Amino acid sequence: MKHKFCPDEIIFSVTNKCNLKCPHCYVEQKNLSLDIEKAKFLIKNSLNAKPETEWRIGFTGGEPFLNLDFLCQISKFCVENNIMFDRIMTNALWWETEDDLQTSLTRLYESGYDGKIGISLDSFHGGDFRKTAKFIFYVTKIWQNPMMCEIQATYSTIKTSLHTLKKQKNIIKLLLLELERLECDAQVRVDFNKQVFSSDSPLAWKDKKWFREDFCVPTGNIFYVHTNGSIAPCCGYSNENEKLIIGTVDDDYETLLNNVQKNRIAKICFETGLENWRKTESKCKRKLPGKTSSPCTLCDFVCRL
Numbered sequence: 001m002k003h004k005f006c007p008d009e010i011i012f013s014v015t016n017k018c019n020l021k022c023p024h025c026y027v028e029q030k031n032l033s034l035d036i037e038k039a040k041f042l043i044k045n046s047l048n049a050k051p052e053t054e055w056r057i058g059f060t061g062g063e064p065f066l067n068l069d070f071l072c073q074i075s076k077f078c079v080e081n082n083i084m085f086d087r088i089m090t091n092a093l094w095w096e097t098e099d100d101l102q103t104s105l106t107r108l109y110e111s112g113y114d115g116k117i118g119i120s121l122d123s124f125h126g127g128d129f130r131k132t133a134k135f136i137f138y139v140t141k142i143w144q145n146p147m148m149c150e151i152q153a154t155y156s157t158i159k160t161s162l163h164t165l166k167k168q169k170n171i172i173k174l175l176l177l178e179l180e181r182l183e184c185d186a187q188v189r190v191d192f193n194k195q196v197f198s199s200d201s202p203l204a205w206k207d208k209k210w211f212r213e214d215f216c217v218p219t220g221n222i223f224y225v226h227t228n229g230s231i232a233p234c235c236g237y238s239n240e241n242e243k244l245i246i247g248t249v250d251d252d253y254e255t256l257l258n259n260v261q262k263n264r265i266a267k268i269c270f271e272t273g274l275e276n277w278r279k280t281e282s283k284c285k286r287k288l289p290g291k292t293s294s295p296c297t298l299c300d301f302v303c304r305l
Contacts, residue, residue, distance in 0.1 A: 005260045005270040009086055009222045010046065011058040011235050012039055012074065015067040016227040019094050024124045024154060024163075024195055026240065032227040033067050038249045040077050042225065047081060049253035058086035058115070060235075062227065065094045068104055072111040085115025087150070092119045092135040093127040102138055109142050121175065122153040122168045124195075129171055133178035140186040151175075151190040158203060165192060196237040196294045199301035205290025213275035216295060220270060223256065225249055231256060233266050237296035241265075241303035265303055274298050 015033045018025075047055055057078050059071055071088065078085065095101040117139055121132050136149045153172060155165040172190055179186055197204035219236035226232070229249040232239035246259040246266065260266045268277050274295050278288070292298055 005221060005233055005257075005266060007046070007221050007223050007233070008053050009056040009058060010043060010225065011060060011086070011222055012070070012225045013060050013062065013227045014064045014070040016062040017066045018061060018063040018091070019066070020063070020091055020125060020127070022124050022126075026198070026237070027062060029062065030227075034070060034225065034227055034229070035249070036070055036073050038229065039070070039074055039225070042223070042249050043074075043077065043083065044081070046223070046253045047083065054084060056084045056086040056115075058088070060089040063091055063094045064088055065090055065104060068107060071113070072107055075108065075111040075113040079112035085113060087116035087118045088113075089118045089120065089152070090135075091125050091127070092121070092132045093125070095135070098134065098138075101135065102142070105138055105142050114143070114145075116150055117148055118150050118152050120154070121151050122155065122171060123163045124154050129175045130178050133175055133182060133184070136175075136179060136186050136188065137182050137184045140184055146185045146187045147189075149186060149188050151188055153190065153192050154195050155192055156195045157206075163195070168192060194293070196296050198237075199289075199292075199297050199304060202289070204294070204297045205288070205292055207291045207293040209293060210275070210278070210291050211293045211295050211298075213273050214295070215271075215273055216269045216299075219296070233260055233263075234269070236299065237294070238300035238303055241300060243303040244299075265299065268302060269295075269299060274302070277302065 012034055016027055016029050017031050018029055043057065064071055095104065119132060139148050140146055151172060153168040155168045156163045216234055220234040222233065222235050224232045224235045224239050230245045231247050231249065232244045233246055238244060243265050246263055247256045268274060278298065
């Protein structure tokens with residue numbers, strides 16, 4: 001099977017502002033926000049260039065709810081153009097009062113957003129699980145959809161870490177008990193994700209096995225629009241490397257596609273395969289620091305070469 005980059009989703013990092021400073025987060029907080037009109041241009045241009053593609057739109061940050069105007073205006077624009085949503089990734093802890101929370105969620109609901117809401121909940125993010133439960137309670141109530149929210153919990157495999165899988169599961173258990181207490185009928189899907197390290201960290205190379213090649217299917221085939229307007233072809237850990245930038249939010253679809261085809265890292269990820277690159281490099285006697293189960297870590301390593 002021949003692999004190539006074929007985008008079907010645009011993810012907007014709508015702001016790099018955040019109310020938290022998590023130890024595992026690599027987003028630099030500079031109080032920037034994306035331009036709404038430029039975001040609309042990219043969506044419309046991509047839709048016109050590939051009308052047969054079932055485009056989806058997603059939102060992340062920073063904390064995306066700190067740029068609620070962007071979420072609501074782009075959601076309304078997507079509804080008007082029959083574009084599907086993926087998800088909004090939030091820490092669910094950005095609100096101060098329940099009135100603020102209800103008002104913000106109601107605005108988003110009235111804008112037409114009907115995608116998933118992904119919630120980062122783990123000991124990395126800290127905060128009170130009761131506050132997260134209240135967020136889920138109001139989402140479920142306003143959208144009348146018990147399956148609206150999904151939990152993303154990050155854990156560490158380092159023995160000395162405070163953020164182990166066992167601790168994360170205990171936090172989820174407390175959350176579910178709190179939802180029961182609130183008589184909330186939300187059916188929350190939970191995904192546990194292993195912490196990804198930068199390739200310059202010795203902890204990144206302690207795995208016993210290499211990852212299985214997937215040509216970046218879970219994280220790639222995406223226009224990931226950073227808050228500064230630069231665009232990467234994936235939403236993985238290494239997507240802020242300059243070597244993976246394929247253009248800006250001012251570029252049209254054809255320009256971005258042409259830039260991907262010229263990008264050496266993108267070619268390795270989507271066509272050659274990181275596993276094939278690794279095997280070829282080992283034959284050339286390039287010594288790697290160890291083994292990693294994360295394609296993003298190896299991609300970050302390749303970008304830094």
